[in-house]
Amino acid sequence: MPPRRTRLRRAADAMSDNIEEDDASRREDEDAVVDEEEEEEEQVRRPKTRKGKAGKQRALEPLSDAGEDEVVPDNSEPVNEETFGNKPLDRNEGQKIQGMASDWNAMDGNLRAGAFTLLSEVASAVAEYGEGEETEKLHKLDVLMKEIVDIDVEILSHEKVLKQLHQQVVSGEQISDIVDRYEKNVQAELNSYENKTSRQKYAKHDKYASFKQSIYEVQHPDEAMPPVIEFIPKEDGDNSDDDDDDIQVGGVLQDLKCPITLTLLVNPLTAGPCGHSFSAEAITQMLGPNRATKKTCPAAGCNRMICLNDCKPDKDLERKVKAYDRRARRREDEMEAEEIIE
Template sequence: MPAAGSSRRKSARSRREPSSDRIEEDDPTQHGADDDVEGEGSEEEQPQRKRKSVVVKKEKKSTKQARGDSEPEEEPAEHDEDDDDDRIDIQNFKDQPLGREEGMKLRGIAQDWEMIRKQIHQSSFNMVKGVAISLADVMEGEQAVAALTEVDDIMKGLLDIDHEMRTHETSLDAIHQKLLRDEAIEGAMEVYEKDVKQRLNEFRHKTTRQKYAPSEIYTQFKQGIFEVQNPGIAIPPINDFIPKEDGDVSDDDDEMEMGGVTQDFKCPITLTMLVNPMTSSVCGHSFSGEAIRDYLKGTRGKKGCPAAGCRQQIGVSDLKPDKDLEKRVKIAARRAQRDDDDSDAGEVIE
C-alpha cells in the first residue's frame, strides 16, 4: 500500500508540472483553476509548483536584465572598409599626404562652392538691385538717402559673402593644381585654412573703393540708381559714388577710371524706346525683342550687330530677355512723362 500511494503521487506530480517554457506563458489564474478541478495532490505539492514558477520567471528576468545591461557596453559596429573608400578620414586628414585621387575630391568641393555662389548671384544680387531702383523711383530727399544707404550696405554684405565663397573655391582649386603637378601636400587642412585666412585678411584690409569699385555688380547697382534719379545725365565714374580713403590712389592717377556714360533706352533698329528688350551676350547691345528677331529672321548662323560702330556677329542664341533693363526703361519713361507734366503745369501757371 505505501508503494502504491507513492507511485500515484509521482504520476499526479508529472501530470500537473508543466514545462518551464509554458509556466511563463500561461496566465497565473489558470494554475489555481487546475488545482481546484483536479482536487488531487497534497498541499505539499502546490507550494512546490509555485516556487518552481517563481524560479523560472526569475531566471527569465535575470537573463533579460543581463542582456539589457550588456547592450550599452557593446562596441559599435565597425564600418566596412569599402564604405570609407570614397570619404576622407577627417580625424587623420592633416596627417596624410594627398594624392591625385583626393585632389579630384577637393576639386568637386570647390565646384560646390561655385554652384552655391552662382545661385546667390542670380537671385540675391538682382533682387537687391531691383529694390534699390524701385526706391530711387518712388522716394526723394533724405528719406531716399536713408533707404538707399541701407540697401547699399546689404549689397556690400552680399559682395563680402561672394568674395568669401570665392576664397574657399580658389584655395581648394590651388591645392588641386599642386596635386596635378605631383607636388606633395603635407598637413592639407592646415594649408587650406591658412590660405583661406590669408586671402580673407587681405580683402578686409582693403579700402571701400578697392573692395567694391572693381565689381561689375556693384557698378551696375550704383549706376542703376543714378540713371533713375538723373534721367538723361551721363553716369559718372564708379569712384564718384565711393568716398576716397587713405590708401586709395588719386583719381587723376587711376587709369581704369572711366565715366561719362549715358544710358540710352532707345532701340538701335527702331530708334524708339525699347519694348521687351533683349540683350546680346556677345557685345552687350540691347534691342526691342520684335525688332531684333525680324532683323535676324531667315539668317543661318550669325549676322553683324545692328548697333552703330559694333563689328560683332550675333545670332538668336546670343540674345536673352533683359527684365532688369525693361524695368529701368519703364521707370525712365514714367519719369520723363512726369517731368513733361510738371513743365506743362508751370507754363499754365505763368
Template sequence: MAPATSSRRKTTRRNDMSDIEDDSTTVHATRDDVEESDEEPTTRRVKKEKGKRRAQQEPAAVDNDPDSDSDEAIDVENFPDQPLKRDQMSKLLGMADDWEKLASVIKRPFDSFATSAGALADLDDEDAKEKVEEIDKYMRESLDLIGVMKAHAGALTSVRQKGLQGEEIANAGDCYTTAVQVNLASYKNKTTRQKYAKQEAYVAFRSRIWESQHPGTPMPPITEQIPREQGDNSDEDDDLEIGGVTQNYLCPITLTLLDDPYTSTVCGHSFSGAAIRATFRTPSALNKCPAAGCAKSFRLADCKSDKGLAKRVKAHKRRMEREQEDSDAEEVID
C-alpha cells in the same frame, strides 16, 4: 538407490528453473540497457541540431572593444595624415567649383536690389533715401560674403597647384586652413574702394540709382561716390575710373524705346523683340550685330529675353513723362 536418484533429478530441475529465471532477468536487463543506450545518442543529436539552428538564427557577436588586439583595429586619433595623390587633385578642383557656385547663388538677387533701389531713388523723399542706403548696405554685405567664398575657392586652388607641381602635401587640412586665413586677411585689409569699385555688379547698382536721381546725366566715376580712405592712392583711382556712361533705351534697329527687349549674350546690345526677329529671319544663321559700331556676330538664339531691362525701360518712360508734365506746368505758369 532408486529414491536417491529421483531426489537428485528433482533438485537438478529446480536449479534449472532458477537458472532460467535468472537468465530471463539478465536478458530483460540487457534489453533495457540497450534501449537506454540507443535513446541517449538520439537525444544528443536532437539537442545538437537545435543548437545549430539557434546559432544560425542569432547574429554573431560584434567585438566593440577598442582595446581589441584585432589586426583590423585602427587607432584613429594617432593615425597620421596621408599625402594627397595626384589623382585626388581633381577633387580639390570640384570643391573649389562648389564655392564658386555658392557665390553665384548670392549674386542672383543683385538685379532686384538695383531695380528696387532705382525705384526708391525715383521717389526723391527722405524715407526713400534711407531705404536706398539700406539696400546699398545689403549689397555690400553680399559682396563681402562672396569675398569669403572666393577666399575658400582660392585656397583649394592653391593647394591643388602645389600638388600638381610635385610638392608633397601630407597635411592638406592645415595647408587649406592656412591659405584661407591668408586670403581672408588680404580681403579684410582692402579699402572700401578696393572692395567694391571694381565689382561690375556694384557699379551697375550705383548706376541704376544715379540714373533715377539724375536722368539723362552720365554717372561720374564710381570713385567719386566712395570716399577716399587710408590706403587708397591716385594710381588705383586711375584704374577705377568707371562711369560717364548713360543707359540708352532706344532699339538700334527701330530707334524708338525698347519694347519687349532681347539682349545679345555675345555683345550685350539690346533690341526690341519684334525688330530683332524680323532682322534675323533664320534663327540658325550667323548675322552681324545691327548696333552701330559693333563688329561682333551672333545668332537669334543668342538673344535672350531681358525682363530686368524691360522694367528699367518702363521706369525711364515714367521719368520722361513726369519731366514733360513738369515742363508743361512751368510753361503754363510763365
C-alpha cells in the same frame, strides 16, 4: 572679420527690414516690382541645391548652419580632418575638391542673381518714391550692399583656393596638409582684402557699380553717371594710382533704345560677342530664321558678327527699361497736373 554664416544671415535680415519699410510707402503701380523682389529675396534665403555628376543632390555646404528655417541636406563634404585626413591626396580626392569649388561658385551665382539684383531694385524704388526720406534709406542700403560685396569676395576666395588646390593635386603634387593649407590660403585672401581701402574694395565691383547706377539714373535722368570712385570718400592708402582708367567704372549712359527700331527695347536680347542689346522681334527678323547664321551687328560702329544663338534674354535690362518707362510716364503725368493747376 565676423564669421561668414553670421554675416550672410545678418545681411539677409537687413534686406528684409529695408524692403518692409519701403513697401509701406510705395504706390500701387510698384506692386508688380515688389512681387518680383519678394520672389528673388526668397531665392537668396533658400539657395538651391544642384546635382553632381553622380546624380545626387549636393548641398551647398557653406549654408549648412545658416538658419533654422532652411532645409539643408546633411550630405555635405567640408574640408576637414574627417573628410581628407593628413595623408597625400589622390585624383579621387582631387575631384571632391573640384566639386566643393563648384558649390561655392553656385552659391556665388545665387547671391549675384538674388541679393545684388534685389538691392539694386529696392534702391531704385526708394530713390523714386522716398517721399523725402530717401537719403537715410539709401545710405542704409549702401552699407548693406557693401556687406554683400564683402560676402561675395569671401565666397570667391574659398572657390579660388579650392581650385588652386585641385590643380596642385591633379598635377601630381603631394599634399598631406590639405586642411591647414586650405584654411591658411583662404585667410590670406581675406586678410589681403581687409587691408584694402573702400575705394579699392568697391569701385571696381560690377554689382556695386550697378547698384549706384540704379540710383543715379532715377535722380539724374538722361545723365551719364560719373565714375563710381567719386561716390566713395578717399582714405589713407588711396593714391593717384587708384584713379587710373581701370578703376573708372561709370561715366556711361546706357542706351535703352533698340539700335534697329530706335524705340525703347521690348523683350531685350543681348548679343554675347559685343554686348549690344536689341528688341527681340527686331533682331530676330534682321538675323533671319537660321539661328546659326552670323551677320554684322546692326549697332552703329560695331563690326562684330553675331547670330541668334548669341542673343540671350536680358532680364536685368528689361527691368531697367520698364522702370525708365514708368518714371517717364510719371513725369509726364506730373507735368500735366502742373499745367492744369496753372
